[in-house]
Amino acid sequence: MVDMPSLMRVIRTMVGEMHPKWRHIRFLPDSHLERDLGLDSMARMELRQRIDQHFAVQLAEKIAINCATPAELLRAIHAMANGKELDAGGAVCMPGTDNDSDELLLGAFGRGQAAQSTGGGHSAAQWLYALYAWPVFVAISLLTGALVVFAPLQGWRNRIARAGARLLFKASLTPLIVHGREHLDREQPQVVVANHASYLDGFALTAALDIPFHFIVKGELSRILPIRLILQRFGVEFIDRFNPHKSARDVRRMAHRAREGETLLFFAEGTFITFPGLQPFRMGAFVTAARSNRPVVPVGIKGTRKMVSGRNWFPLRGQVTVTIRPPILPTGESWQDALALRDAARREIAAHCGEPDLVMEASLQETGAGAESG
DSSP states (O other): OOOHHHHHHHHHHHHHHHOGGGTTOOOOTTSOTTTTTOOOHHHHHHHHHHHHHHHTOOOOHHHHHHOOSHHHHHHHHHHHHTTOOOOTTSSSOOOOOOOSOSOTTOHHHHHHHHHTOOOOOOOHHHHHHHHHHHHHHHHHHHHHHHHHHHOSSHHHHHHHHHHHHHHHHHHTTOOEEEEOGGGOOSSSOOEEEEOOOSTTHHHHHHHHOOSOOEEEEEGGGGGSHHHHHHHHHTTOEEEOSSOHHHHHHHHHHHHHHHHTTOOEEEETTSSOOSSSOBOOOOSHHHHHHHHHTOOEEEEEEESHHHHSOTTOOOOOOOOEEEEEOOOBOOOOSSHHHHHHHHHHHHHHHHHHSOSOBHHHHSOHHHHSOSOOOO
């Protein structure tokens, strides 16, 4: 019979691969696999395979990846061993309740920064710029959106979106500096990954990248019908971050699209937070690249957070720099190959986004609670 200490050793190995600095992290049977241990949906798919191999069991995919804690995983294994019929959303495992909080894997460093992120008053010059910038933003966005919605061909829609994004930066008096366009390939598909600091990031990448590509965005946006219809006209693809089964299916679909010749763009952090810092990278982009044998192109975005920060919609004048780094070729299709892609891309982005690396600076002692069982 599988016991908790042996299961937690398998989980610890997985955590150590995902986050090498956390090899000795202390965690409990009720620690959350994603919020506390950093195992996103792709990592939990890999964990399920390792559990099957290590303990000679065959957990149903929906059951295994919807278990939110080691304790739930152990109950699922024992229930299966006893011949019980399990429901993927039933008594043994319940899907996680992750959300867009600012507390994902940040430890004491992240919480301290969040406490310091409250802004003060604005000067008269800043108010004047805001009163000018907002009408410009709204007018150009509405015009560009309308033209994209009614344009009959995807190529036309791509060119309209790029022209609108560039006009937005010029009209808002925002210098957009782009380095490394030579690393983009119009003939061969690539998987582009970028950091995410602000609502302006999508506009910056649309203006900066001179190739056709498809944004991969969080699936929550698809639940709002008008937004979904407009984004689909822009060529956006949705991926579910918090339903592991759907997320795994979405990644398989993205890998197929990459193999078919499309360039995909992922925000590797999945979402942005209100204070500066590079969050942990989710694995979807890198599993996609490894499975489709497509190069990863890291892109660092600097300056957007200072202009529009998190949920603070007061625009400040600034400068945006987009740095495109050389492609990183996958060495295989395995989980370790995807991890190597992630780590190499993260080093490039961390060097060019102008923000602290929260994974490196977060306190391990704050991430877990109590002592491990065994």
